Amino acid sequence: MTPTELVCVQVENSYSISVPIFKQFHKNIIGKGGANIKKIREESNTKIDLPAENSNSETIIITGKRANCEAARSRILSIQKDLANIAEVEVSIPAKLHNSLIGTKGRLIRSIMEECGGVHIHFPVEGSGSDTVIIRGPSSDVEKARKQLLHLAEEKALFVTCSRAQAGGSGQQTWGWFLQQTKSFTVDIRAKPEYHKFLIGKGGGNIRKVRDSTGARVIFPAAEDRDQDLITIIGKEGAVREAQKELEALIRSLDNVVEDYMLVDPKHHRHFVIRRGQVLREIAEEYGGVMVSFPRSGTQSDKVTLKGAKDCVEAAKKRIQEIIEDLEAQVTIECTIPQKFHRSVMGPKGSKIQQITRDYNVQIKFPDREENPGESLR
Secondary structure, eight states, X not given: OOHHHHHHHHHHTTEEEEEEOOGGGHHHHHOGGGHHHHHHHHHHTOEEXXXXXXXXXXXXXXXXXXXXXXXXXXXXXXXXXXXXXXXXXXXXXXXXXXXXXXXXXXXXXXXXXHHTTTOEEEOOOTXXXXXXXXXXXXXXXXXXXXXXXXXXXXXXXXXXXXXEEOTTSOXXXXXXXXXXXXXXXXXXXXXXHHHHHHHHOGGGHHHHHHHHHHXXXXXXOXXXXXXXXXXXXXXOHHXXXXXXXXXXXXXXXXXXXXXXXXXXXXXXXXXXXXXXXXXXXXXXXXXXXXXXXXXXXXXXXXXXXXXXXXXXXXXXXXXXXXXXXXXXXXXXXXXXXXXXXXXXXXXXXXXHHHHHHHHHTOOOOOOOTTSOTXXXXX
């Protein structure tokens, strides 16, 4: 094979496709012991790379000959479609609006995807002239994303209805776009990164209220953005100004640091501080960086101190109380499993049992190996 032919082969085999697959389905794509992904790789003669389990990325990369990559992509998408009620819709939006809808570094369109359950929104290649935007995801989320995308497009161009007569005198309504009639307005505000989750709220509830009441869209920085303090508000000028006023008032209240306390029965303290204080870290992340201090181990004090923004402290106290109520409602049952089966039940490095504890939010304790094999699993 000549050097030229070798280069051509290498180029032909280096075609690459990015396939966004919802994270919860990656384990099904991989299959038991990697059986599914191995079979797809071998039968399509492609290289398929999945993101690490602890990564936020949903993108699977397929590399090889173009036809082989497309065949592998079809099989992977088919697995996802079989597992969930995945819908796909096409929305026609003038190509001239695409860049403004995507936003700088994709921030604007990413905010819609995240708010709508992580749907995938695919724009045609720039310069193709195509107006077709594809939205893929669970049916209810796709419909929500479609409405938001069209609403955003309407803010950037005037969408109008006109009618024309058909043969026979009947009328038919047709839709058209008048481009460049209105311009969206943008304002940047700043807030400490530890406040962002609290501003967004559980399931995006807080920021959704701001958008519903003002009509403006609020975009928070992604993990890879250099400026982590910057929050961008986009929409019509009046809506943006109103959202800015609401958010800045909330941010000022978060800067008002207070110290408070609550009483927690010492028998529950361990739940909050085990695993290097994982529960407390999660509370701090969710509620504006509020600091929660439990009494030192060995003391019988039930006084727990909270320090942070007043609203965050109150919300954290409420969350701690909810956790305590859950702990009070817990029960313990015993299940006898012969010790010779313990390792297979637990799985490699405890993976199977860890999955069960995550799926059902329970704690499972196996007896130590030196104990009587007939002892129970809690």
